[in-house]
Amino acid sequence: MSRSSNKTYRFSHLYRGDDWLSPGYVDVDANGMIVGVTGVPTSELERRSERFDGFAVPGMPNVHSHAYLRALAGFAEPIGTRNRDFWAWRDRMYELALGLEPPDIEAITAQVFVEMTKAGFTSVGEFHYLHRAPDGRPYADPAEVSRRVIAAADAAGIGLTLLPALYMHGGVDAPLGERQRRFASGSVDEYLALLGSLGMKREPHELLRVGAAPHSVRAVTERELRDLIDGLDRAAPAAPIHMHLAEQRGEVEESLDRRGERPGEWLAHRFAFSSRWTLVHATHCDQNELAEIARREATVGLCSVTEANLGDGLFALPAYEAERGRWGVGTDSNTAIGVALELGVLEYGQRSARQRRDVHSDDGRSAGSLLFASALRGGAASLGQPVGSVEPGKRADLLVFDPNAPAFVGHDIDTFLDAWLVSGGAAAPSQVMVGGRWVVRDRRHLREDEVARRFAVVMSRLHRRDA
Numbered sequence: 001m002s003r004s005s006n007k008t009y010r011f012s013h014l015y016r017g018d019d020w021l022s023p024g025y026v027d028v029d030a031n032g033m034i035v036g037v038t039g040v041p042t043s044e045l046e047r048r049s050e051r052f053d054g055f056a057v058p059g060m061p062n063v064h065s066h067a068y069l070r071a072l073a074g075f076a077e078p079i080g081t082r083n084r085d086f087w088a089w090r091d092r093m094y095e096l097a098l099g100l101e102p103p104d105i106e107a108i109t110a111q112v113f114v115e116m117t118k119a120g121f122t123s124v125g126e127f128h129y130l131h132r133a134p135d136g137r138p139y140a141d142p143a144e145v146s147r148r149v150i151a152a153a154d155a156a157g158i159g160l161t162l163l164p165a166l167y168m169h170g171g172v173d174a175p176l177g178e179r180q181r182r183f184a185s186g187s188v189d190e191y192l193a194l195l196g197s198l199g200m201k202r203e204p205h206e207l208l209r210v211g212a213a214p215h216s217v218r219a220v221t222e223r224e225l226r227d228l229i230d231g232l233d234r235a236a237p238a239a240p241i242h243m244h245l246a247e248q249r250g251e252v253e254e255s256l257d258r259r260g261e262r263p264g265e266w267l268a269h270r271f272a273f274s275s276r277w278t279l280v281h282a283t284h285c286d287q288n289e290l291a292e293i294a295r296r297e298a299t300v301g302l303c304s305v306t307e308a309n310l311g312d313g314l315f316a317l318p319a320y321e322a323e324r325g326r327w328g329v330g331t332d333s334n335t336a337i338g339v340a341l342e343l344g345v346l347e348y349g350q351r352s353a354r355q356r357r358d359v360h361s362d363d364g365r366s367a368g369s370l371l372f373a374s375a376l377r378g379g380a381a382s383l384g385q386p387v388g389s390v391e392p393g394k395r396a397d398l399l400v401f402d403p404n405a406p407a408f409v410g411h412d413i414d415t416f417l418d419a420w421l422v423s424g425g426a427a428a429p430s431q432v433m434v435g436g437r438w439v440v441r442d443r444r445h446l447r448e449d450e451v452a453r454r455f456a457v458v459m460s461r462l463h464r465r466d467a
């Protein structure tokens, strides 16, 4: 742990992703990569360290976001039978999607990404499908909106795995609907060209990664998905692949009706999906589908707050854990953004459904320890970023919590993660580092005021009411 251009940090307590060092020292190089971690103090380390009195933990990867949906938060809640279910909510989402220009999308996305960093998410998989102009015509640069998302991530200083969606069909073997015209890709080749233009080869320390997102099993044919995977295998064989799987019973029924198989079966029988895959919303997968996902070491993306808001149903977490399945968390519609909030809603849903508190198998860890460790591990695999733990070779994405904050007073390393879990997000990190750079200091994001101003202008225009 040396080199003069490196920075060294000393934390009273450092959670590495599965255990604690007290104190813990982290050496970060000029690229923002971790080059040393130790719990053994020396006078030399003490001399050169910047000291933080508090609990430091790895930044959480957010495996699934549609940032622009934040503009709907609170505007699409049920009134009587209005906005009654997922499909009615989706109509509102389509209306919104047709009213946004690229600068609007950038402004909303920047606000969402800033909030993510403040809440403890230091990297995000943005599942992005607004490729075309509101009238359905391609932009002169097909990557126009993708570049806006990248600019928003730059403003927020968050790690981004950009996942442009391939959305070819509005339903199994059905064309895209008129209101889905912005999602179109033209062809798989055009889509692969879009990915290529975004630069799929990246250095480990870079904050940007590019992956593929065939939207869902209903949005692509077998042939299209095969062409996509073949193209990806040639260009970037390790790039992440994300896909919606089974959020709604209606999706499962459509798949059974039209293809004679459940979505997870259709995928598993035709494709060698593997650890580079993330399957988002496995809410309505049966036990066999979950066992297959676990066996192939894919990651399930759980978006508990959004799934609860939309009335999707409850994921069978204990059954999936019994298969040793991997999972990460996502903020999806971004109505509310929080690491502890996502994990808390996930945990409480399981407890309520089973009318008991011990919903996980007993491996000696507390609920908080188990949930955070699982979400870190699954999230890192899902995004294809060197994150999720504090060790050499990983990026320096760190959250630091004030031990004197009311939620943490009296807690030590045995109960800190539980205290954070049950806080529901009221206890946010006081400092947040992404790639070796502090983006949140004293709970304030470096650019939060200017980002919030631009967001407010867009929201005021979108939701302007006649007097």
Ligand SMILES: [Zn+2]
Binding pocket: 064, 066, 127, 244, 280, 332
């Ligand atoms: Zn989604």
